[in-house]
Amino acid sequence: MSQLFDHTWSLIRFILRRDRVRLPIWILSFVFVSAGIVLVFDNLYGDDIERQAIAETMENPAMVAMVGPNYGGADYTTGAMTAHEMLVMTAAIVALMNILLVSRHTRGDEEEGRLELVRALPVGQLSSLTAVLLVLTIVNALLAVLTGVSMAALQVESVDLHGSLLFGAALGATGLFFAALTAVFAQLTQNARATTGLSIAALLVFYMIRAIGDVMSEALALTSPLGWILRAKPFVENLWWPVLLSVGLAVALSLLALYLNSIRDHDSGFLPTRAGRTQAPATLRGPFGLAWRLQRTGLIAWAVALFILGISYGSVLGEIERFFEGIDLFQQLIVEQEGFSLIELFIPVLSSVMAILASIPAIMVMLKVKTEEKNGRMEHVIGRSVSRWRVAFSYWLLAALTAITMLFLTGIGLGLAGNAVLAEDLPLGTYIGASFVYLPAVLIMIGLALAFIGFLPNFASVIWLYLGLSFFVVYLGELLQLPDWVEKLTPYGHIPAIPLDEVNYGVLALMIAIAVLLSVAGAYGFRRRDLKT
Incomplete structure (x- = not known):
């Protein structure tokens, strides 16, 4: 023994x-x-x-x-x-x-x-x-x-x-x-x-x-x-x-x-695995299909988990109404100062947390480029008649689609469950908009990940520390009374709290432009540098 x-x-x-x-x-x-x-x-x-x-x-x-x-x-x-x-x-x-x-x-x-x-x-x-x-x-x-x-x-x-x-x-x-x-x-x-x-x-x-x-x-x-x-x-x-x-x-x-x-x-392993196909499907004839094939199981799991998380948070919205029913003074203050219902006050809080969680699978998709490179598989892809621009853009596109999907699922899950338990329904667009407005912030995180891959691949994991800082600021910023400039250190701090705030489309457009610039710069760096294995 x-x-x-x-x-x-x-x-x-x-x-x-x-x-x-x-x-x-x-x-x-x-x-x-x-x-x-x-x-x-x-x-x-x-x-x-x-x-x-x-x-x-x-x-x-x-x-x-x-x-x-x-x-x-x-x-x-x-x-x-x-x-x-x-x-x-x-x-x-x-x-x-x-x-x-x-x-x-x-x-x-x-x-x-x-x-x-x-x-x-x-x-x-x-x-x-x-x-x-x-x-x-x-x-x-x-x-x-x-x-x-x-x-x-x-x-x-x-x-x-x-x-x-x-x-x-x-x-x-x-x-x-x-x-x-x-x-x-x-x-x-x-x-x-x-x-x-x-x-x-x-x-x-x-x-x-x-x-x-x-x-x-x-x-x-x-x-x-x-x-x-x-x-x-x-x-x-x-x-x-x-x-x-x-x-x-x-x-x-x-x-x-x-x-x-x-x-x-x-x-x-003890879990059975399927035998692979004798011939690759048409979707595997390009880097985008390969990126999806390598990560589809994990992405589907994330999608289900975040949808259920949205439902979980939505299912307690009815309890919020009942909790504050007997607090007349609180309700009067809310109506006078904000002009919104109690539920509308809490939607941005829940959406901000779920948006950061939705960023995780999107960043993971982008960092898969570094993983494939480190394990020596990327050289077999770019050794074919596939440009590095196309490889980087394929992973970026999958990451962006992942962000869109995850944000939509958290919003629709929150809305469907919330309206099922509320006395007065809110438009589903309110819930989805409160989640979807974080897309520019997630795109910036994806762009930063690609920039690290292009210029500082050994430090690409730093993006997780930045996401952790963002979560800390979003989760505890108000409670710790952090100054506004600390909140603005993260892209999530520039996002309006829908439906409470006016949407400044200029700011959102600028954030998307920054995300695109970071992504293009990262793809350029990836194209110029040597692969590391």
Whole structure:
């Protein structure tokens, strides 16, 4: 039995050496953001009256669907505010970190042939997967401890050591759960793309289950790891059973992954794959058809997930009306100051979050150029009578069509579900317009991705940091009272909030022009430089 794990520690050191830059950046980013949010909340909302006013507005179903129930609403301290508004989103990003790392070191290495080289050495059959799981255990443990200690070290009155450590442990436990789940998916699929796709799809499904359950059914919310981790209630009741449950399930999933790994052949998976065609269809006779064929499964999954997300958010719009029915003063203020219904006030909030999520698959399509180049497949395409201009434009066109489709699906999903539960319907065009107006911003992100590919291909992943900054500004900008110029640092900050704001078509046209210039420049750079493999 011990021979199955020979030289596991050597492989652990090897993984840590490979990711000696990536892992510290991930960990320290979460630590600094978590501690920074505590300081910002404490400085901005040091008065009890201000915090309680925010607590009341956060009780509405739309906010509950986004961030979870407000367990500390009766005494909305800085600690309770931090846990309520940051835990589920931070946990989801920690889960994404674990998904990407596990996929990279399992199916990614196996697909690229690196694992075969490792297995040619005197290592155990299960050593590689065990090393990956142990490294992620170390990473999540460090993340949990450093986050907890850094938050407690700020000595904010309501942010005590117990609650801080529980907050950090909740993040680490969620990361462990999704690391183990991704390890299981890595045994089922035959490539890294499918592993990552299944894992991210599971994360989105769990988030949607939690969102619907937190609004409508406690039992449903408890079926999601993002749902039960919120029941830890850091800085309020400080319950540890959700952390223990996540860790216990992570151990069980890890054992399952190891068992599946021990009984499968190298470079194979348990999910059956279709035999390919003997002749390629007509759609594969050009780079656009090839780009679509390589990514269609993932794009279809994203389309379904975002449509369901729109439906999930739309299904709580009726609850928003009922929530504010008895608050006459609030309704009078809204009518006098804005002239819009309560639902129309919340549509831009939901649309902005969904627009950033819709940007992810569009950017992924564009970055596929870099992936194909890195793996040595792009040279076979441009070695034919296909120009680099055509290749770059084909991927750009697919990315743009992806953005259009995803924004439309989020808007129509929100509208169909919203009108189904509202007493008075809103025009579907209002919902679709609120989503579709973000298209220029998404096109700029696609153009930036292509510009990186053309001139700085080794730094193309920086686009994800920029998207993360955009999400941070959109999600927390108003709450943190960030200055307007910070919001304008991202393309999403220049988009009008439909139906509340007047649409400045000149600004939108200028943004589209910038996106086109970035894209053309990126394609030019891609044409001029050497391929990198």
